[in-house]
Amino acid sequence: MSSPDPRDELVEHLPAMRAFAISLTRNGATADDMVQDTVVKAWTNIDKFEQGTNMRAWLFTILRNTYYSSRRKARREVADVDGVHTDALAEKPAHDGRLQMTDFRDAFAQLSDEQREALLLVGASGFSYEDAAEMCGVAVGTIKSRTNRARQRLAELMHLDDDDRLELTDEATLSVLSASKAASF
């Protein structure tokens, strides 16, 4: 036996690839097609994968590129089927937090693809801002501003700013923060 074939690792990344694709597209069928294309591309281009580097990041990069090129194509074709997957998931049994999660899904669906992608990479998949920036081919600052704007938009859509959560304001923390802000000028 020679050195391990990195292609044998592909299978371990399938659940994460699907989770990213489903969350990004909110459509199970589209997501699975994307993952399938990505697996084939990764398999046939495995020589381009640098051994020892992060395979998941490499795969997610192929996945997102697949998505954006198919989106460009789809825009020239038919109506969108957004919400189909979201509705199916919302029918799962209710428990605490489910209502909020439905609100979240609705709000999440209203973000731009780029904002959703940035949040998923950094907030859910656990990539660093630097990794995410490289995967998306943009500056680190762009990823940071996309995630910030995405969070802000979600908070607006979920009305997180105008209720009793504001009670949690910590006067001491606030004064420290404003003091340090003033000091930095």
Added chain:
Amino acid sequence: MTRTGPSRKRESVIDENLRRVYDEALEEGVPDRFTDLLKALKEQDQAKGTQK
């Protein structure tokens, strides 16, 4: 970037939901078509004689 109390709370609500959406998809399991696909790709390579 500095964050005030309520905005940190706001972020934790968002991140918690975000992870839940992602984890739910993660737990769905992988359809057979993907393991079948990997098997087919492997067989194709073997047929081409590229297998060591």
